[in-house]
Each structure stands twice: as C-alpha cells, then as structure tokens.
Amino acid sequence: MGKACSKIIGYAFLFLNFQIGFAQADSTILLGETIVKGFETNQSILKTGASVSKIVQRDIERFDNTTPLEVLNTQAGVRLEERSPGSYRLAIRGSSLRSPFGVRNVKVYWNNIPITDGNGQSYFNQLDINSIGSIEILKGPSGSIYGAGIGGVLNLQTKNAVAGNAVSTGMHIGSFNTLNSFLSYQHGTSKNNLFLNFSTNKTDGYRENSAMNRQTLNLSNTFFLKKHSLSVFGLLSDLDYLTPGGLTLAQMEANPKSARPKTAATPGALEQKAGIHQKIAVVGASDTWSLGQSFELTSSVFYTANALQNPFITNYEQRNEQTTGYRFVLSKSIDNLKFWVGSEGLRTNxxxxxxxxxxxxxxxxxxxxxxxxxQNSVFFQGQWSLPFEFVLTSGFSLNSQKYNFERVPTLPSVAKIDISDEPVVPFSPRVSLLKGLGKSTSVFVNLSSGFSSPTAQELVASVQNAPNFELLKAEKGFNKEIGLRHRTNSFWNTELVFFQQNIKNGLVRNLTATGNEYFLNTGEILQNGIEFSNTMALQKTNDTEFIKEANVSLNVIYNDFSYQKFISGASDFGGKELPGVSKYNGFLKIDVKQQEGFFLNFDLNYLSKMPLNDLNSVYAEEAFLSQLRLGFTRSIRKIDFKIYAGVDNLLNEKYSAGFDFNAFGNRFYNPSPPRNFNGGLKLDFKF
Structure with missing residues (x-):
C-alpha cells in the first residue's frame, strides 16, 4: 500500500505542476486572500513570519460535521486522533504521548478567550464543530505571546451571522446508528451579529462500549458600537461517551469490535462501564476598544465550570473544576512600527x-x-516594516505557574505539594524575519522558545501511580524554522517549511500493570521535519462551463522525531523513534462542483508505519484512508439546500485512528470502523 501511495502522491505532484503552467493571470479569485490573527498581528499570511494554517468556514462545512477529525487532519503537521467516538487527542508537530484523552501541550482559544484551564487541560471535545466558522493553527512554541504550550496554538472562532436573518437546520445519518442534527439562528446587521446554535451528536459506535451522546448549546453575540466591539459568548455542553479500551494485536484480529476484556488481575471495560460523563459551562465577554491615536485595547474575561465522572477499569473518579481568567492586549501603531503589550491569567480550583x-x-x-x-503571563511584542520588504517581529513573555496539591486523607509522602514557579521557563522569547519577494511570495526565518508545564492530571496521576515518584519538570522547547510561501492571484497557494525543535524534559506517558497512568521526564527529544502544502483552483469559478469549479490540495510531511537522551530504569532509549509519529504523511483532497449543483469531494490520507512504544519493538502498519462524498446543492429564492451521500474508509483498511502508546500488556490497538456509509440534508432559510 505504501508503494501505491508514493505513486499517487508523485503523480499528484506532476499533475499540480502541469496545471500551474496553464494558470492565467486574470483568473477569478477563488481561494481568497488569507488574513490570520497569528501573533495578534491580524495581517495577510504572506506577511506573517511563522508557520500558520487557517481553515475557513467553507472547508469546515465540506465535511458536514460529525467530528473535527477530518477537518483538522487536512492540515500539514496536525494530527487529531480518535480512539473511540468523543475521545480525542491532538498533536501539532509532535507526539500524543501526554494525552490519554483530551488535549494537552496545545493552547486552545475560543473567540479569543482561553479554554485551556489553569491545570493545562483543554476539553476540546465539548465544542460542536457545526458552530465553528474558522480555525487558526500556530505550529510550534508560541510562548512569547500565548504562554504555555510547546505544540502550538489552536484558535477557534464561532460563525459570523449572515446579513439579515437566517435559520439553518441539518441532519447527518450514518452507520452504527449515527445521528447528528443541528438548528441555528443568525441575525446580522451593521450594529449586531448574533449566532445561536443547538446540536445533538450520537452514535452506538463500532466497538462494544463505545457509544457517544452529546448536546451542545452555543451563543455568540457581538455589538458594534462607536468605539467598541463588544462580544458575549456562552457554551453549555453535556457529553457522555464510553471507552472500550485497548486491545492486543491477537485480540484485535480475533474480534476488532470487542471492548477490552477482563484479565486475572483486572475487570473488563464493558463490565465496569468505563466512560466519561461530563457537563461543562463556559461564559465570557470580550471588548475591542479603539482609544484613538492608533491605540487599541482588547480585553476578555471568562468563567468555566466543569463536572466530570470517569468510571474506569480500576477506579471511579469524580472531578469538579472552576476556572476564571482574563486576557488583555494593548496595541499601538507608529508609522512602520507596531507594538503589543498584554497579560493573561488563569486560575483553576x-x-x-x-x-x-x-x-x-x-x-x-x-x-x-x-x-x-x-498561570500568569506578561508579554511584549514589536513589529517593524523595514525597507526592501523586510518585516522584523520580536517578542517575549514572562510566565509563572503554581500548583498547590493536597490529599485527604493525608499520606506522609504526598500530603502536600506546593510548586511555585518551578515547572516553567519564566522567559520565552521569539524573533522572526520575513522578506517579501514581490506581491505573491515571501520567505521567513522564525526562532522561538517555549515551555509546557506538567498538567494537574499528570501530576496527580504520577503521585498516585508512579513506582518511584519524582516531581515532574516543565518541558522546554527551542524551535528553528525556515519557510517559503507563494500565492498567485489567490489561484495557487503553496508553502514549504523546514523545522527543527529540541525538547528537554519531555513528558512521556507510561502505564502500570493494572492500566493506571503516570508520567516521566525524558532527557531530550529532537524533532526534525519538512511540511509541504499546496492548494490550487484547477477550474476558475465559471457560470458557463460544465464544471463550475474544481480545487485540489496536496500535503506531504516528513517527520524525524527521536529520543536523544532518555534512560528509564535499566533501559536506555537514546536514538529510538518517538512513539505515535509517522515518518511520512500525505493528504490529497479533490473538490469538483458541476454547473447544475452536483458536487464531488474526495480525500486520500496516508500514514506510514509508526512505533507504538519507546523500545520501538512494535509498529502500527501503514494506513491508506479515503473518503468519497457525492451530493447536490441548489438555491431557490431564499432557501439553500444540500443533500449528500458518502463513504468513509473507502478502501476498507484495517486501522486505528488512535493508539494507546507504551500500553502495558501490548494493548496498543483501538480498532476503527471498516468501510461505512453516511448521508445527510442541510437547509438554510433567509428572511
């Protein structure tokens, strides 16, 4: 299958290069100029000296959205894993070793407020992808302005309302009794932008004990005043998902649908009803104030309440958390200079x-x-537009982290742990230099350092379960990258990035014999990589040709991630590949729309084999995944509708969309569904 994939990707390269020769200078703008927030800069991606990806609403709605899995995995260097419905792990340029579930080592923002709590945990699975209008991804350490997180930053924005009033509804059905539906209301004027969405997502799942059920209510309301843009946000989410647990290779081959069976030492996932039952509420407000004389102040405050119950194979955890936080950024423009100063603080009980x-x-x-x-962070950044199309950006942040831990009833060894400022790098700088090469091309060099403190969950798990507990240290990362971007009349977009990141004190997840997790600091990890992404419009938007428009995208990624220094007990893992990282990844996307409204979407995703443990004694086989969707869309007066049918895992590959790395007893595998089918309908009423 790997040879086949190599040929297809090779032919795709030739095809794209062939088509470029026929690109016309007067082509209609189809792909559109990309404006990114980036490091608070709000400028064209061609003028941004860092690796940034942006997913717009059209690309999100392309998948008619059961999960964010397909949406995020279209991006070079990004990998979202799903061990079972509702259980996500996110890696940006790196492994998922730290995340048994949820999102760690990546800072997540929603409408400019952080939804990563003071414990370092982001409950990304609580958000409904149907309500998201854009996703921006910063790759690599971004501590100079966003605080903790070596992997990068994920910034999600709720949909903007269309002009006037609109009601939208949709239903998606699929194999395994999958049923997703939503109902939204939009109101857009020059003074107000309101978006309200309710959605339900449920499935029985492919495996035993893998059902998922979620209801989400999302509100975004922005008021445009004379000198202010004031936004209020709200999110209520009720999520239940069962966790089938990992299988050995023999168990997976015998019955891939089965949940983790019981052993002589531990019960099984099915009899213990293993799963997550979680309710979360988020409220926040954000204000952008034009102060005059080129000053602008953006301020945000928020509150989050989280209640979670986790019946596990060996215990039952009940978690209650409350988080409060703020973020403000003051900016000032002076001719060719712009400065930002700001602060962010989070507190979680x-x-x-x-x-x-x-x-x-x-x-x-x-x-x-x-x-x-x-967590507290104070940051400063300056950007200078220099002669000869040079742009210099430099910034730094000062950071602190504090954990106060107490166990009741007390144990002599772990009664109280007070960590003040220890697990962080207090100073996180970044500098980038960009050179414009005309209107359509730029090159950049970016140097940045960052940190990632151990999360509260990692600290607690290690106190509870580590054979020889040692106080965990923060990961420290230093990233170097050089990149090239090119855009031709928004008809052809391409980017090539080379990066190298050194991580010290890397946190690695391990499991005890009973399946309980704990974490260790490694000595050093080296990450070398190449990311190539290419998107072009093969057919400009044309109202007379049989094919109205056609787009194709190709991403190719090379990762060489390894332990440089890592000794655990009597084992020396120096030189071993990092578990959970495929050396070669490829993604091909083709979209074709016919004049009468018929459309075709095709995806092809390739993952080379990857190690599943530190010893590199077990590898996951390469996977060659594809999706196909056919549909019809039409507008009749003020009603837009879309109907579609699709196939997932078109080639019927045997694969896992998420693994348990370093699993005790070689229970690495979480089998994903074979070939399965789906369909749906969406209606938009404008009035």
Missing part, C-alpha cells in the same frame, strides 16, 4: 474524588485530591 468502581457505580471512597493551580 479542582477536586478529584476517587472511589472504588463497582460495575460502573462509585462505592467506597479512597481519597480526595484538591488542587489549586494558576
């Missing part, structure tokens, strides 16, 4: 109550862990 698990019901309480955590 958490209670982790741990009980015995009696067949999915909590029974005898073991202990309660109480954690108060706080």
């Amino acid at each position: 958490s209670s982790f109550e741990v009980y015995d698990n009696n067949f999915g019901q909590k029974s005898k309480q073991r202990y309660t862990d109480k954690i108060n955590s706080g």
Whole structure:
C-alpha cells in the first residue's frame, strides 16, 4: 500500500505542476486572500513570519460535521486522533504521548478567550464543530505571546451571522446508528451579529462500549458600537461517551469490535462501564476598544465550570473544576512600527474524588485530591516594516505557574505539594524575519522558545501511580524554522517549511500493570521535519462551463522525531523513534462542483508505519484512508439546500485512528470502523 501511495502522491505532484503552467493571470479569485490573527498581528499570511494554517468556514462545512477529525487532519503537521467516538487527542508537530484523552501541550482559544484551564487541560471535545466558522493553527512554541504550550496554538472562532436573518437546520445519518442534527439562528446587521446554535451528536459506535451522546448549546453575540466591539459568548455542553479500551494485536484480529476484556488481575471495560460523563459551562465577554491615536485595547474575561465522572477499569473518579481568567492586549501603531503589550491569567480550583468502581457505580471512597493551580503571563511584542520588504517581529513573555496539591486523607509522602514557579521557563522569547519577494511570495526565518508545564492530571496521576515518584519538570522547547510561501492571484497557494525543535524534559506517558497512568521526564527529544502544502483552483469559478469549479490540495510531511537522551530504569532509549509519529504523511483532497449543483469531494490520507512504544519493538502498519462524498446543492429564492451521500474508509483498511502508546500488556490497538456509509440534508432559510 505504501508503494501505491508514493505513486499517487508523485503523480499528484506532476499533475499540480502541469496545471500551474496553464494558470492565467486574470483568473477569478477563488481561494481568497488569507488574513490570520497569528501573533495578534491580524495581517495577510504572506506577511506573517511563522508557520500558520487557517481553515475557513467553507472547508469546515465540506465535511458536514460529525467530528473535527477530518477537518483538522487536512492540515500539514496536525494530527487529531480518535480512539473511540468523543475521545480525542491532538498533536501539532509532535507526539500524543501526554494525552490519554483530551488535549494537552496545545493552547486552545475560543473567540479569543482561553479554554485551556489553569491545570493545562483543554476539553476540546465539548465544542460542536457545526458552530465553528474558522480555525487558526500556530505550529510550534508560541510562548512569547500565548504562554504555555510547546505544540502550538489552536484558535477557534464561532460563525459570523449572515446579513439579515437566517435559520439553518441539518441532519447527518450514518452507520452504527449515527445521528447528528443541528438548528441555528443568525441575525446580522451593521450594529449586531448574533449566532445561536443547538446540536445533538450520537452514535452506538463500532466497538462494544463505545457509544457517544452529546448536546451542545452555543451563543455568540457581538455589538458594534462607536468605539467598541463588544462580544458575549456562552457554551453549555453535556457529553457522555464510553471507552472500550485497548486491545492486543491477537485480540484485535480475533474480534476488532470487542471492548477490552477482563484479565486475572483486572475487570473488563464493558463490565465496569468505563466512560466519561461530563457537563461543562463556559461564559465570557470580550471588548475591542479603539482609544484613538492608533491605540487599541482588547480585553476578555471568562468563567468555566466543569463536572466530570470517569468510571474506569480500576477506579471511579469524580472531578469538579472552576476556572476564571482574563486576557488583555494593548496595541499601538507608529508609522512602520507596531507594538503589543498584554497579560493573561488563569486560575483553576479542582477536586478529584476517587472511589472504588463497582460495575460502573462509585462505592467506597479512597481519597480526595484538591488542587489549586494558576498561570500568569506578561508579554511584549514589536513589529517593524523595514525597507526592501523586510518585516522584523520580536517578542517575549514572562510566565509563572503554581500548583498547590493536597490529599485527604493525608499520606506522609504526598500530603502536600506546593510548586511555585518551578515547572516553567519564566522567559520565552521569539524573533522572526520575513522578506517579501514581490506581491505573491515571501520567505521567513522564525526562532522561538517555549515551555509546557506538567498538567494537574499528570501530576496527580504520577503521585498516585508512579513506582518511584519524582516531581515532574516543565518541558522546554527551542524551535528553528525556515519557510517559503507563494500565492498567485489567490489561484495557487503553496508553502514549504523546514523545522527543527529540541525538547528537554519531555513528558512521556507510561502505564502500570493494572492500566493506571503516570508520567516521566525524558532527557531530550529532537524533532526534525519538512511540511509541504499546496492548494490550487484547477477550474476558475465559471457560470458557463460544465464544471463550475474544481480545487485540489496536496500535503506531504516528513517527520524525524527521536529520543536523544532518555534512560528509564535499566533501559536506555537514546536514538529510538518517538512513539505515535509517522515518518511520512500525505493528504490529497479533490473538490469538483458541476454547473447544475452536483458536487464531488474526495480525500486520500496516508500514514506510514509508526512505533507504538519507546523500545520501538512494535509498529502500527501503514494506513491508506479515503473518503468519497457525492451530493447536490441548489438555491431557490431564499432557501439553500444540500443533500449528500458518502463513504468513509473507502478502501476498507484495517486501522486505528488512535493508539494507546507504551500500553502495558501490548494493548496498543483501538480498532476503527471498516468501510461505512453516511448521508445527510442541510437547509438554510433567509428572511
């Protein structure tokens, strides 16, 4: 399958290069100029001296959105994994070793407010992709202006309302009793932009004990005043998903649908009703104030409440968390100079109550862990537009982190742990130099350092389960990259980036014999990579040709990630490949729309084999995944409708969309569905 993939990607390169020769200078703008927020700069991506990707609403709606999996995995250097419905792990230029579930080592913002809490955890699976209008991804350390996170930054924006009033509704059905639906209302004027969305997502799942059910209510309302743009946001989400657990290779081959079976030492996932039951509420407000004399102040405040229950195979955890936070940025423009100064603060109070698990019901309480955590960051950045199309950007941040940990009833060794400022790099600088080469091309060099503190969950898990507990240290990362971008009348967009990142004190997840997790600091990790992305319009928008428009995209990624220094007990893993990272990735996307409204979407995603443990003794086989969707769209007066049918895993590959790395007993595998089918309908009413 790897040879076939290599040929297809090679032919795709030739095809794209052949088509470029026929690109016409007067072509209609189809792909559009991309404006990115980036490091608070709000400028064309051609003038941004860093690796930034942006996914716009059209690309998000292309998938009619059961999960964000397909949306994010179109981007070079980004990998979202799904071990079972609702259980996500996100990696930006790196492994997912730290994330048994959720998102860690990546800072996540929603409408300019951080939804990464003071514990370092982001509950990304609570957001409904149907309500998202754009996604911006910063790759690599971004601590100079965004604080903790070596992997990068994910910035999600709610949809903007269309002009006037509109009601939208849609339904998506699929194999395994999948049913997703949404209902939204939009109101857009020069003074107000309102978006309100309710959605439900549920499925029985492919495997035993893998059902998922989520309801989400999302509100975004922006008021445009004389000198202010004031926005209020709200999110309510109720999520239940069951976790089938990992299988050995023999168990997967015998019955890939099965949940993790019981052993002589531990019960199985099905009998313990393993899963996550979570309710979350987020409210926030953001104001942009034009102060005059080129000053602008953006201020945000927010509050999050999270209640989570996790019946696991070996215990039952009940978690309650409250997070408050703020962010403000003051900017000033002076001729060819622009400056930013700002601050961000998060505080999370958490209670982790741990009980015995009696067949999915909590029974005898073991202990309660109480954690108060706080993050604070102060940052400064300047950007200078220099002669000869040079742009110099430089910035830094000063950071602090505090954890206060207490266990009740107390144990002599772990009664209290107070970590003040220890697990962070207090100074995180960044400098980039960009050179414009005419109107359509630029090159840049970017140097940045960052840090990622151990999360509260990692700290607690290690206190509870590590054979020889040692206080965890923050990861430290230093990233170097050079990139080339080219855009021809928005008809052809391409980017090539070379990067190298050195990580010290890298945090690696391990499991005990009973399946409980704990974390260790490695000595050093080296990440070398090449990312190539290419998008072009093969057919300009044309109202007379049989094919109205056609677009094609190709991403090719090379990753060489390895441990440089890592000794655990008697084992030396120096020189071993990092688990969970494919050396070669490829993604091909083709979209064709016919004049009468018929359309075709095709995706092809290739992952080379990857190691599943630190020893590199077990590898996942390469995967060659594809999707096909056919549909019809039409506008009749003030009603737009779309109907479609599709096939996932078109080639019927045997694969896992997420693995358990370094799993005890070689239970690495979480089998994903074979070939399956879906269809749906969407209606938009404008009035």
